[in-house]
Amino acid sequence: MSEMSSSAVPARPASASGTGHTALPPAKERKQVLGASLVGTAIEWYDFFIYGSAAALVFGPQFFPTDNPLAGTLAAFASFAVGFLARPLGGLIMGHYGDRVGRKSMLLVSMLLMGIATVAIGLLPTYATIGIWAPILLVTLRLMQGIGVGGEWGGAVLMAVEYSPTNRRALYGSFPQMGLPIGIIGANIVFVIVTNILAPDAFQAWGWRVPFLFSAVLILIALWMRLRIEDSPAFKAVKLERKDVKAPILDLFRNYTGTVLLAGIVSIAAPAIGYLYSVYMLSYGTSTLGIERNTMLLLIIFGAICHLITIALGAVLADRFAQKPVFLWGAALLTVWSFPFFWLVDSGKPLNIAIAFAVILLGQSLMAGPQAALIAELFPTEVRYSGASTAYQIGSILGGGFMPLIATGLFAAFNSSMPIALYLLLMGLISFAAMAVLKVGRHPASADAPVKPGAEHPGMGAVREGRE
Structure with missing residues (x-):
């Protein structure tokens, strides 16, 4: 990635409006922020997705024992979905304090919440040991995971986007997005290693705990990286001029309710694809299609690699052609590929499944690449954490959280x-449809964003598209 020298950008006075009209931070500082956003988000998603893999492979018999394997799988996927119910709560709480106290502090809190919950799951006794308390505690810890990840996305995205040069806004915002496939890759690689080293009985008895306990090491690394960075220039400008609001959530819903809801609907398709392929396909491939578990894990890893590469592609295209049309290309590709996707997967042939994954994840990435910058720019800095987090978590619940459960139920029916x-x-x-009517780019989020007339006017009016 080519970096712009900070000396090449003239300093501007901080803007009270929160659009971030400040001098572009030095390249070294921006790289540290991008690294902390990428690594921290990847580790949080690793924690979130090892739960999904365990739900597909072991949580049914371990925590929800039943004579009917389908019922056990449905219960395990329901516990997976519970984490999504907590994500808006995490987004609201951390969004409020992220807009009041700072992005960095909330990123540290979200990391600690996720890490403690994940390690605790790895230590949790099963149903055979403590009975009904096992699933109760599992669901409680899953709720903690949901609160943690609910506050993570908004903070990581805003740190990246608010540090970005104008012509790299989508690319910078895509770094936290890339953390998702990296987390999937890490989670599945660990499961592949553990399942190949251990005998099946040992894996079912205790081996599934290893990926959860390994998270403790990863969390310490991410915390160290995040402690070394500063809060974003846009946020510091708002604090400096004392233009922050006392109740960001109230201000958000007073002035931007329609924007939040519409942005949430825009955000449902991308997570639907993500959780279909990364969670449901593991169960569907092994249980329904009879594909070997390691083969499905490797196919999911392949899909995540394609996802990682194409998110960067989607971001670069968004910076080149504007965010909205690129997102629309991705949503259109998803609609035309939905049925061919399953025709290929149902063949049971690994090559066909790999092709199905690669194409549908291209569609997902064309949405995810511009999504972070696009949503961030819908809100001014003083309510941006609250707005971006709430909108994204609405989409995640409606599109992603219940996808494995709904898919399992539809196939069963x-x-x-x-x-x-x-x-x-x-x-x-x-x-x-939601993106087609959404007016984007009202509140520039990058560190060197220029002032545009009417840019701070609340409501649905657009000032500009995603690039200058």
Whole structure:
């Protein structure tokens, strides 16, 4: 990535409006922020996704024992979905304090919450040991994970976007987005290693705990990286001029309710794809299609690598052609690929499944690449953490959190993947329609964003598109 020298950008006075009209921070400082955003988010998603892998592979018999394997799987996926119910709460709480106290402090809190909950799951006794308390404690810890990750995305995205040069806004914002496939890769690699080293009985008995306990090491690394960075220039400018608001959430819903809801609907398709392929496909491939577990794990890792590369592609295209059209391309690709995706997957052939994953994740990435900068720019700095977090978590619940559960239920009801394909197609159409009417780019979020007339006017009026 080419960096702009800080000396090449003339200093501007800090803007009270929160659009971040300050001197562009030095390249070294920006690189530290990008590294902390990427690594920290990757580790949080690693924690979040090892739960999904464990839910697909072991949590049914370990915490929700039943004579009906389908019922156990549904219960395990329901506990996975519980984390999504807590994510808006995390987004609201940390969004409030992130807008009042700072982005950095909330990123540290979210990391600690996620780390403590994940390690505790690795130490949790099973149903055979403590009975009904096992699933109760598991769900409670999953709620803690949800609160942690609910505050993570908004903070990591804003740190990256608010440090960005104008012509690299989407690319900078995509770094936290890339943390998601890196987390998936890490979670599945650890499960591949553990399942290959240990005998099946040992894995079921205690080996599944290793990925959770390993998180303790990763969390310490991320905390060290995040302690070394400063809060964003845009946030510091608002604090300096004392233009922050006492109740960001109230101000957000007083002035930007329509924007929050519409941005949340825009955000449903991308997580729907992510959790379909990374969580549900592991269960569907092994239990329904009879594919070997290691093969499915490796296919998911392959998909995550494609995802990682194409998120960067989506961001670069968004900086080149503007954020909104690139997002629309991704939503359109999802709608036309939903049925071919399942036709290929249902063949049971690894090559076909790899192709299905690669194409649908390209569609996801064309949405995810511009998504962070696009959502951040909908809100002024003083309510930006609250607004971005709330909108994103609405989309994650509606699109992603219940996808594995809904997909499992649809297949059980119809004994066919076609209803799941139709559901996925509808997700794409809804996001496409919402994005088509959303007015983007009202509040420039980058460190060197220029002033535009009317840029601080609340409501749905657009001042500019995603690039200058």
